[in-house]
Amino acid sequence: MAIPHIFSTYTLNSLLSLKNRIAMAPMTRVHADALLVPTSEMARYYARRADAGLIITEGTVIQRNARGHDHVPGIFNHDQLQAWRQVTSAVHANQGLIFMQLWHTGRVSHPSFLDGSLPLSSSETIMSGRVTRAQGLQYGKSRAATRQEIQDIVQSYARAASNAFSAGFDGIEIHGANGYLIDQFLHHDTNKRTDEYGGTPENMSRLALEVLHACGNAIGYERVGMRLSPGAYLNEISGNLRDGLVFRHLLKQLNRIPMAYVHTGNFDDARKFPELDNMTMTSFIRTHYQGTLIACGGYTFASAELGISNNDFDLVAMGRPFIANPDLVQRLRTQLPLKPYDAAMLNTLY
Template sequence: MSANLFQPYALNNTLTLANKILMAPLTRCMADANLVPTQQIADYYARRAEAGLIISEATIIRPDGQGYPNTPGLFSPEQVQGWKVVTDAVHANGGKIFAQLWHTGRVAHPHFFGGGDVLSASAVAVEGSVPRMRELTYQTPKAATKEDIEQLVKDYAQAAANAIDAGFDGVEIHGANGYLIDQFLHHDSNRREDEYGQTPENMSRFALEVLDAIVARIGADRTGLRLSPGAYFNMAADKRDRAIFDYLLPEVAKRDIAFVHAGIFDDAMEFDYLDGRVSSYLRKVYTGTLVGVGSYSAQSGAEAITANKFDLLAIGRPFIANPDYVAKVRQGEAVVEYNDAMLAELI
């Protein structure tokens, strides 16, 4: 029933995937105190190298991007070297791996980077506290200045270059799920009145500047982008948001990047201002390779690909529970069901 998942897929002239099953980015909080990936993390990814493409756990581009404990970085020489061990292990097992580049924006916390400003599109706080460290409540962020934005764009591009130096096959820009880039793309978090706010073109500007800087540095063929047109995580929905993505997605398509990846935990969710599911909206508006994700099984994902709802299937939590997920699906074997206790270790 899922045979179409095992056909090769050419992202472009540079990269062809062995199959259409991607390992979705999964935050594990298992880097060392200096945010360097460990040998244990290298072993973890190597065991999952049969995926057509692994997208790494979200990896911060600079210290003030950190919002969770022990999330890896890609800004120090030690971190680059740590990731080199990971990518070598994945490649030795025949796999491909992209780094997901991350800045958490207003859900960062000064506890992690020795104090200072938390940056966002606007000075609008999100309620709540840091996962795994509930004693840390979120701060009201500083609205990024034009100088801040200029430096952020440079730091995203440098992190992309660092990823290539670390042996990654490419990068996925994390522009989804309520983090920094996404905070510019939704009216709930972007109240700016300058050239980065108010209109779809202005609110898309930061995302496109980051994308263009990374493409210029490492190539469109090695660049993917994750987006959340539907506001649902650390973000309130606003019907005006659709116009932003109606503008942004055709602009992204002009860049001819490797793929756009839906940012949604459950693609059964529907958004009235998108006329339904995030994946359906993306398929309607974006003309390039689309990665679907969000509580799909191999069978339901294969059916969605057959129905042309998206081109590639990203699988998340089942990959935590089943290092051999791809082999099990190919052989028609039952997969182990995920449970949260599995987060306590890397298997």
């Protein structure tokens, strides 16, 4: 009987090979300590899931003022780096591979987390919803990042990538999706700039490419992936038919770079978007990007296996099933029933 495609090994590049095609998706868990330092509980949490072909950590902020929540982990100081070493050592002891997702929330933040300053974004914008995981706070106004601030952010990504590599990570994923800072530059709804970072697909893609090159030069492009959300769906970004042109340009540029992968940032990858020629995010990326593609967004074992066998994508990332089932890969392999996810599980690192 043939082995399902999802359990086959996969070669990312000359440096990294995966023991199966199932990735653990990045999921914000807010269980770091008050100084944004990872805990020993986090090390055990990730180690229990080392059967995944690749673990991608929760979003990890590149600098103190990049956060939008309390208790998210950072990778910008010595104590954080040392604590992350415990995580990578635990995962490697269980023969796992782990990438760190690097994160800047941009406008999806609040002055309470930023010493009273307004969040920065591609442009001055206003968000109206409640701040996630922060009772009583409302999103509000952001300010446009200056050119100098943009360059400082690029360098912060590079330092964070170097710190992650020093902490033992096998690579990093640049969080360019889900309406956070890099994604804010990639959509017309949030990017109203008239300088070299706005107005055209080339300009709007500039920050994402600068960050990618900075991280690639720091640790090697083969150790750098990027998560993208070509369709606008989260954090109050509205879709614009011109957005598809921005992502076509960006993906064309990514084809020229020997990076590890591109990863779909979506909760429901069955949804189709007008700005993406009425395609799903993953099908749009597959159409325009020739490298390794990780699909994410509500996949089951059956739909993932079908997608991989049809060459719609190369790997699949799963989130909530991993929260409920640390032994997810083994359960899928042996056809054991999965424990259903429940929101109460977010209160602990099971």
